[in-house]
Structure formats: C-alpha cells, structure tokens
Amino acid sequence: MTMPVALESSARLPWRRRAVAYVAVGAARLLIRLSPLRLRRVLMVVRRGARPCTRSRALAARTAVVSVSMQCAGQGCLQRSVAAALLCRFAGTWPTWCTGILTEPFRAHAWIEVDGVPVGERDEVALFHKTMVVPVAP
Template identity: 45%
Template sequence: MSPKMVALQRAAAPPWRLRPVVLLVIALAWPLARCAPYRLRAVLQFLSKGARAATVEEAERARNAIVGLSVRHSGPRCLERSIAIALMCRLTGSWPDWCTGVSTHPFEAHAWVEAEDKPIGENPDEIIHFFVTMKVSARS
C-alpha cells in the first residue's frame, strides 16, 4: 500500500504584528500533540471552558494564520495544525469544534476543526468518510 499524497495547504502569511502570537501558538501545539489522547482531551476541554462557539470566519482566519506562517503545519501534520487553530481561536475568546476521527477504507486517522458544523480547510468529499472519535466543543 502506498502512502497517501498530501498536498500543502496554502494561505497568505499573517501580518507582522500577529506573527509572534502565531509562533507561540504553534510552539504550544507541538507538546500537546504528543500527549496521550485522554490528557489532550482534558487539556482542550479545560481551555474551551467559557469560550463562545467560533464562527466560520474566525476559524478560517486562525487556520490561515497557522498555515500561512508554518509550512510544517500546511502539510500532513493535521493533529498539530488542528490544535494550533483551536488555540488561536481561543485567544479571541472563541473555540471551534476540535475533532479527531478515523476512516476504515483505507484506515486513516485525522484531526480537524469545525465551525458552525462546517469543516475548516478540509475537502468536504473526503471528510465525510471519517467517523468522529473525539470532539471538544465550546463550553460555558
């Protein structure tokens, strides 16, 4: 079985004044992505507490900032990218639905964010094949 080819996602780099914040969020996402799933979920649930649900525009803006500044996160690092997007949204007081899921034919695992029930930066024809295994939504 050959590995699936992943195209790099593209976005314009964020403004200079925002770049240090984006780099900090990316740096925080890296160790979180290495946590055990139960611990990652607990941390994300804690961070989402008190946030309002993110709009599509807020989530897309956060995604574009992450992908526009980090080539590493514009490729196959979906877990780090999705965590960074959620953290970036949290800085503005919102929280997207952070999701992980699996597809069985062929077996794949994936992580993504959704806002207003719309996957952000994902191909809708591919994402429907994933069964959601974990979801962290905004909590009041």
C-alpha cells in the same frame, strides 16, 4: 494522523498576527505529545469560558497557522487543528475540535469545525467517523 494532502498556500500576515500564530503552533507542538486522553482533557480546560467561534474566525486561524508552519501546512493535521483551536481561543472563541478515522483504507485525521461544518478541509472529511470531539462549552 494522516490524510494525503499537498502543502497548503500561505498568506502574508501582519507581524503581530504572525507572532501569535507562532505561539499557538509552538504550544500545539507540545500538546500533541500528550496521550489522546490527556490532550482531550487539556483542550476541554482551555475551551472554558469561550464563545462559539465564527466560520470566518476559524478559517483565519487555520490560515495563520498554515502560514507560519511547514508542518501544519502539510501532513501535520493534529498540530494544525490544535494550533488553530488555540489561536481561536486566544481571541476568546472556540471551534469544535475533532479527530476521526476511516477504516477502508485506514486513515486518521484531525480538524476544526463550526456548526458541524469542517473549516478549510476537503469534502472527504465528512466520511470520517468522529472519535474525539471537544465542542464549545455549554
């Protein structure tokens, strides 16, 4: 998925938080190789039993993922969003995971959101038409 972005700034993390973020990034790297349908199915299973995520938890997870992975800090929005969602899940919560497209010019993007508001994203994400959503389980 592509959306023009510059490398995001990273934060210094405690070693435990850093280690867990590496696990989430590695798992995300494997999951994004699945077909979109299978990826959605896996994420729907992973989200089971999770509480709704808070905005601060989701932002902390996204920041941690960006801090440990150059791919996630740049153009890797799919890996970044999956890794951040997994990192939230490790803490027992789940944000809404989304993918979307713009048609003119064509662009695709993936992100996480809380209460319908994208977390850590540019304002232009609101223009994307959502194509796949994995919300908190009812």
